[in-house]
Amino acid sequence: MKLLVTGGAGFIGSNFVSYMMKTYSDLSLVVYDKLTYAGNLANLEDVKDDPRYTFVQGDIVDLDHLNQVMAEYGITHVINFAAETHVDRSIHGGAKEFILTNTLGTQMILDAVRKNSIEKFVNVSTDEVYGSLELDSNKEFTEDTPIMPNMPYAAAKAGGDLMCHAYFVTHNVPVVVTHCSNNYGPYQFPEKLIPFFVFKLMKNEKVPIYGDGKNIRDWIHVHDHAKALDVLLHKGVSGEVYNIGADNERSNLNITHMILDIMGFGTEQIEYVTDRPGHDRRYAINASKIRSLGWTPEYGPKQFHKGLEQTVQWYKDNTNWVEDLWNKKKNEMNAFQEKIEHSDTKMDVSKRID
Ligand SMILES: NC(=O)c1ccc[n+]([C@@H]2O[C@H](COP(=O)([O-])OP(=O)(O)OC[C@H]3O[C@@H](n4cnc5c(N)ncnc54)[C@H](O)[C@@H]3O)[C@@H](O)[C@H]2O)c1
DSSP states (O other), rough: OEEETTTTTSSSHHHHHHHHHHHHHTTTEEEEEEOOOOOOOOGGTTTTTTEEEEEOOOOOOOOOOHHHHHHHHOOEEEEEOOOOOHHHHHHHSHHHHHIIIIIIIIHHHHHHHHTTOEEEEEEEEGGGGGOOTTTTOOBBBBBOOOOOHHHHHHHHHHHHHHHOOOOOOOOOOOOEEEEEOOESSSSSOOOOOHHHHHHHHHHHHHEEEEETTOOOEEEEHHHHHHHHHHHHHHHOOTOEEEEESSSSEEEEEHHHHHHHHHTTTGGGEEEEOOOOTTOOOOOOOHHHHHHHTOOOOOOOOGHHHHHHHHHHHHHHHTTTHHHHHHHHHHHHHHHHHHHHHHHOOOOOOOTTOO
């Protein structure tokens, strides 16, 4: 397999690259990434000297460049992680970049996949495209749940997913779309909940919780997500959507209590802050379709505490990783804070991230 991994320098993409390189000796792999504020070559340090691996800096919106790279490296399979991913940025910083990358960028990949006769394209997407479930219901998202995104981030992802469907029906492009739940694990950009809270607590600062903290997410270890994507690259049926989740529903408050406990703090360390506009209450994934292909998560609900403990420990052991990241990305982070100060939905990003 000659695999192109777009967005491979981010959190999930880099974990996936590491998993694939360890699993397949005959793989050749090209990471194609724009290196936005969220892209970090340090995430790919383990593979950088491997002769099977190449890095190309590029934007998925640039169709000519995508075509050139696919042809030059004889790419046979493509997986797309490239996205603007931070929900708060899509609300407070404007949605244009989200539409460009998440919708238009996905369509450019589809055009390149078509032109270069790619055997399989997996477009990595999110359960957030389904919108929200009621807190007190026991409903789950299935692949047939209507697409009803509530945030600009999720709407832009849904746009890309719908393009995948249209290209399959119209042009017979061999594409599979995934809808995965919230990921945790190493190398996550520290504006997201778990690393954000860990680094706050390491500085003895309070951890801010939106609203009442009862919002529920379905958490999956990034290693299990990588394994699921590998299964779909090999066995996913073109034109189909697959949900990915580990049956691990947790409220934000529950996760926070676990992190506080692991790090030796009490609940006095919590600060409740004004809720995010359009904050979805509950996500829950029915993953029986991908399970029927033979995939099972190693970190289910019973192993969640262990997975979280290992993740917290990884961030504690890798403070250099985060310090280097902040130093490299300082300008982008400051520019975003400035944008927010001039926006009509003001918030202090240092206060609350999810
Ligand atoms: N993090 C989660 O919990 C989660 C859950 C479900 C689905 N997803 C999806 O998984 C994918 C990866 O998420 P993540 O958390 O690793 O994101 P991330 O923000 O950590 O990484 C995104 C990567 O994409 C790159 N990128 C952004 N715009 C690009 C462009 N125009 N061209 C090329 N590269 C570009 C960035 O440089 C970065 O390396 C996204 O599509 C996201 O929607 C994430």
